[in-house]
Amino acid sequence: MTCIPGKPVVDQAPPSAREMMIIAIGLTAVCLVAAMILGGLYFFTQPAKEHNLHMREEAMIRGLLGLTPQARIQEVRRYLKREGKDVQVIYLTGKKLAQLELDGKEVAALDVPNDVAIAGAAEIKDEWVKTQVKVSNPEHLKYAGRFFVGIEGTQPVGYVVEGVTLGFKTWIRFFMAIDSAFTIQGVEIIEHEEDPGLGAEIVQRYFKNQFAGRSFEDIEKISVTKDPLPKEWQLALEQLGDMPFRPWLEKHREMLPKNPNIYAITGSTISSTAVTVGIKTALGNFRKRMNIVGNYL
Amino acid sequence: MSEHRTPPPVSTMLMRGLFEENPIFRLALSLCPAVAVTTAVKNGLMLGVAVLVVQVLSSMSGSLVKHIINPKIRIPVFTLLIAIWVSAMDMILAAYFADVYQQVGLYVKLIVAFAIIISRMELFSMKHSVVPCFWDGLGMGLGFLVGLVLAGAFRELLGSGSIFGIAVLPFKPLLLVVLPAGGFFTIGLIMALFNWVDIKRGHKLPAGGGGAHG
Numbered sequence: 007m008t009c010i011p012g013k014p015v016v017d018q019a020p021p022s023a024r025e026m027m028i029i030a031i032g033l034t035a036v037c038l039v040a041a042m043i044l045g046g047l048y049f050f051t052q053p054a055k056e057h058n059l060h061m062r063e064e065a066m067i068r069g070l071l072g073l074t075p076q077a078r079i080q081e082v083r084r085y086l087k088r089e090g091k092d093v094q095v096i097y098l099t100g101k102k103l104a105q106l107e108l109d110g111k112e113v114a115a116l117d118v119p120n121d122v123a124i125a126g127a128a129e130i131k132d133e134w135v136k137t138q139v140k141v142s143n144p145e146h147l148k149y150a151g152r153f154f155v156g157i158e159g160t161q162p163v164g165y166v167v168e169g170v171t172l173g174f175k176t177w178i179r180f181f182m183a184i185d186s187a188f189t190i191q192g193v194e195i196i197e198h199e200e201d202p203g204l205g206a207e208i209v210q211r212y213f214k215n216q217f218a219g220r221s222f223e224d225i226e227k228i229s230v231t232k233d234p235l236p237k238e239w240q241l242a243l244e245q246l247g248d249m250p251f252r253p254w255l256e257k258h259r260e261m262l263p264k265n266p267n268i269y270a271i272t273g274s275t276i277s278s279t280a281v282t283v284g285i286k287t288a289l290g291n292f293r294k295r296m297n298i299v300g301n302y303l
Numbered sequence: 304m305s306e307h308r309t310p311p312p313v314s315t316m317l318m319r320g321l322f323e324e325n326p327i328f329r330l331a332l333s334l335c336p337a338v339a340v341t342t343a344v345k346n347g348l349m350l351g352v353a354v355l356v357v358q359v360l361s362s363m364s365g366s367l368v369k370h371i372i373n374p375k376i377r378i379p380v381f382t383l384l385i386a387i388w389v390s391a392m393d394m395i396l397a398a399y400f401a402d403v404y405q406q407v408g409l410y411v412k413l414i415v416a417f418a419i420i421i422s423r424m425e426l427f428s429m430k431h432s433v434v435p436c437f438w439d440g441l442g443m444g445l446g447f448l449v450g451l452v453l454a455g456a457f458r459e460l461l462g463s464g465s466i467f468g469i470a471v472l473p474f475k476p477l478l479l480v481v482l483p484a485g486g487f488f489t490i491g492l493i494m495a496l497f498n499w500v501d502i503k504r505g506h507k508l509p510a511g512g513g514g515a516h517g
Binding site for chain 1: 342372373376379383384394395398462478482
């Protein structure tokens with residue numbers, strides 16, 4: 007169609023049936039080829055993609071808890087069931103599917119088949135839970151978080167809790183490793199969108215390792231300070247990660263009481279506070295929940 | 304439209320993408336990702352390579368299908384072609400280059416909407432055969448890659464005092480350039496440099512980029 011200034015626009019003739027057919031066939035052919043290419047690629051790459059994600063999480067959990075290669079990691083998933091005003095908490099552990107009232111009273115507990123317990127993909131677990139828990143509307147059963155248990159032989163040696171907290175712009179997702187006495191062994195930031203050079207510094211050892219070695223009581227009363235980070239403490243913080251948690255704590259134990267608070271990142275008090283509040287909340291919730299779910303592990 | 308024009312020499316096609324019609328600094332296309340990812344050289348380099356591959360594959364496949372599709376539906380078909388290669392890149396990166404994907408995963412999906420890719424298909428692939436399209440795509444992709452690396456190096460060095468994540472300066476000279484606003488300043492400065500080089504060469508380029516499209 008040509009459009010010359012000063013002249014009326016010439017109407018384009020409607021496409022003939024033949025032309026329309028050719029257009030339809032051409033588009034269909036291109037779409038078919040596209041579907042074949044993408045379908046084939048998906049088939050070959052999807053297992054590798056899921057495997058990568060799983061391996062990355064597992065490596066991070068093993069590193070945080072300092073597990074031996076023989077140790078096993080068991081995921082515990084938490085769901086919320088809402089039917090009107092009635093809310094139930096559901097835990098899927100390696101052994102049991104426990105349906106509980108909010109105060110911890112057991113409604114039902116089922117044994118978990120082995121193939122579900124060891125499944126790597128979250129979908130398999132979620133699908134199985136959906137078949138077991140009766141709800142009037144699938145929307146009423148929602149996934150609500152997870153944690154991991156590190157098991158050496160048959161004994162749980164530590165936990166890694168996944169937590170989220172609202173950062174400067176959007177959610178910060180983190181892993182927090184805890185021993186059986188609820189002392190923090192380490193923190194790892196999994197996902198965040200803080201500003202580079204400012205809030206993004208939360209992933210650095212000199213910030214995230216400030217939580218390591220703190221007991222439940224320490225964390226309960228911890229706050230964020232804008233004082234400068236002492237050089238000596240910073241050097242100590244940089245070492246955790248190169249050396250495992252236990253020897254690190256032995257070496258630097260006396261420095262913890264001297265630095266009772268979290269030193270904020272310069273120019274990023276919001277991000278620093280967000281992580282601190284997130285850790286506090288996640289640890290408090292985890293302790294409450296462990297009182298109940300501990301019986302089903 | 305079916306007969307091919309004589310393609311310009313390979314060197315012209317390559318240099319056009321790198322300098323005369325550099326997607327970022329001459330045509331000012333796809334500035335949004337250029338600002339978003341260039342906080343570090345490594346990110347810029349990785350996204351640059353992804354764009355390069357998608358540009359070459361899209362230009363070539365656009366040239367291949369131009370005879371069998373009706374020109375009236377070329378835009379949806381081009382969009383579809385770009386989407387195929389972007390999805391393919393996305394899946395391959397996620398499966399086999401997990402570390403890289405973690406850094407640029409978010410931006411790889413956005414390549415589908417990069418103006419430079421569909422503009423090369425419309426302006427070049429529609430008129431030329433597959434081999435010149437390969438060179439044109441390579442030139443434009445390289446131009447984009449070089450642009451991202453230049454901006455990334457400038458911003459990482461001044462904003463974080465490092466290059467490729469290795470600290471080279473003991474301090475951060477100018478934190479501003481690594482923030483989003485600094486991205487625009489950086490692109491503007493390099494754009495000015497391109498214009499200055501052009502003036503030194505006798506002002507041969509058409510104003511505001513664009514111009515001859517082969």
